[in-house]
Amino acid sequence: MSLSVALNPEQGLNRYLSEIRKFPMLEKDEEFRLAKxxxxxxxxxxxEKMxxxxxxxxxxxxMGYRGYGLPIGEVISEGNVGLMQAVKKFDPDKGFRLSTYAMWWIRAxxxxxxxxxxxxVKMGTTAAQxxxxxxxxxxxxxxxxxxxxDLKPEHLEQIATKLNVKEKEVNDMNRRMSYGGDSSLNVTIGSEDGSSEWQDWLEDDTDSQEHTLGESQEYDARMELLGDAMADLxxxxxxxxxxxxxxxxxxxxxELAVIYGVSRERIRQIEARAFEKLQEAMLKAAEPALIEG
Structure with a gap:
């Protein structure tokens, strides 16, 4: 799937943000009709309208990922790819809105x-890290x-306890991430007259679907889904x-080919098929939670 409209956040972010505001939000009935x-x-x-x-x-x-030192236009482009994947797989008969379903794909x-x-990140890629x-x-x-x-001892302890990691890991990660620096909320976005700032695009602090589906809760939910899905293998x-x-x-x-007495290609095939089954099972298991959301 690709967009026929000429929109590219990497070729003028401020113009892109202004242009996408022109697309109307869909009412539930219209969204259902388009999806069908x-x-x-x-x-x-x-x-495309969805x-x-x-x-x-x-x-x-x-914008929630603007502090990682990466071009925000590229981050948005990657999110758009996730959105298009969500539209491809969206089933309107499940009863939930596209925005609820798409958030997981966009973040992923x-x-x-x-x-x-x-x-x-290449220095450590465990789930905890x-x-x-x-x-x-x-x-x-x-x-x-x-x-x-460095973080104060009480902050180190709170973060380590909440995320179930060692204080040293928190301290090390904080030092590594500090190299990228944090962006000011008042930095203007492409506009010479300074009329648009990063903070204009921050998420609302009030309760919302995004707040409810915070990263820590999403992580726990995914681990639970993964455990259930593994049972299908x-x-x-x-x-x-x-x-x-x-x-x-x-x-x-x-190494695995030696263990099972088969070829490397056979192990690769089993892994690919098992991963496909795992993805299908996780999406199927996630549907009730998405409907409730």
């Missing part, structure tokens, strides 16, 4: 981009501890997935 046309008839115009009406949602979520696409692009990476800045903000330098598939994708020290195809 796309699912049942492959109506690309309907799909995408463009949610570009503001992508920009809003993307953006986080994948951040993890690929930030050099510090990823959780720490994506929650540390937010928690520092809540504690009003965004000043330069046979013993060999579970072992290969754990060793290849969930281990801190992944085994090579060759």
């Amino acid at each position: 046309n796309w699912v049942e008839h492959g109506d690309t115009e309907a799909a 995408v463009t009406s949610h570009l503001r949602l992508v920009a809003k979520i993307a 696409a953006i986080q994948e981009y951040v993890l690929r692009s930030w050099s510090l 990823k959780k720490l990476f994506f929650n540390l800045r937010r928690m520092k903000g809540e504690m009003k501890a965004l000043e330069d330098g 046979n013993e060999r598939e579970q072992h290969i997935i754990r060793e290849r994708r969930l281990s801190d020290s992944p085994k090579t195809l060759e």
Whole structure:
């Protein structure tokens, strides 16, 4: 899926943000009708209308990742890819709105981009470190501890306890992330007259779907979904997935081929099929929670 409209956040962010405000938000009935046309008839115009009406949602979520030292236009572009994937897989008959369903895909696409692009993440990619990476800045903000330098002992303890990691890991991650620096909320976005600032695009502090689906809760929910989905795999598939994708020290195809007495290509095929089954099971298991949301 691609957009026919000429919109690219990497070629003038301020203009892009102004342009996407022109796309109207969809009422529930209209969204349902468009989604049915796309699912049942492959109506690309309907799909495009669903995408463009949610570009503001992508920009809003993307602004939450502005402190990672990456071009915000690229972050938004990655989020747009996630949005288009969400539209592709959206089932209007489930009863929930596209925005609720799409937020997970948008965040996942953006986080994948951040993890690929930030050099510090390459120094450690365990689940706990990823959780720490994506929650540390937010928690520092809540504690009003965004000043330069090391965290105070009481802040270290609070963060380590809440995220279930060691204080040394928090301190190390904080030092690494400090190299990127934090952006001022008053930095203007492309406008010479300074009429638009970063803070204009910050998320509302009041209760919202995004607040309810905070990163820490999402992480716990995904781990629960993963555990349930793993039960759909046979013993060999579970072992290969754990060793290849969930281990801190992944085994090579060759190592697993020796264990099972098959070729490297056969292990690769089993892994690919098992991962497909895992994704399908997780999406199916997530549907009731999405409907309730």
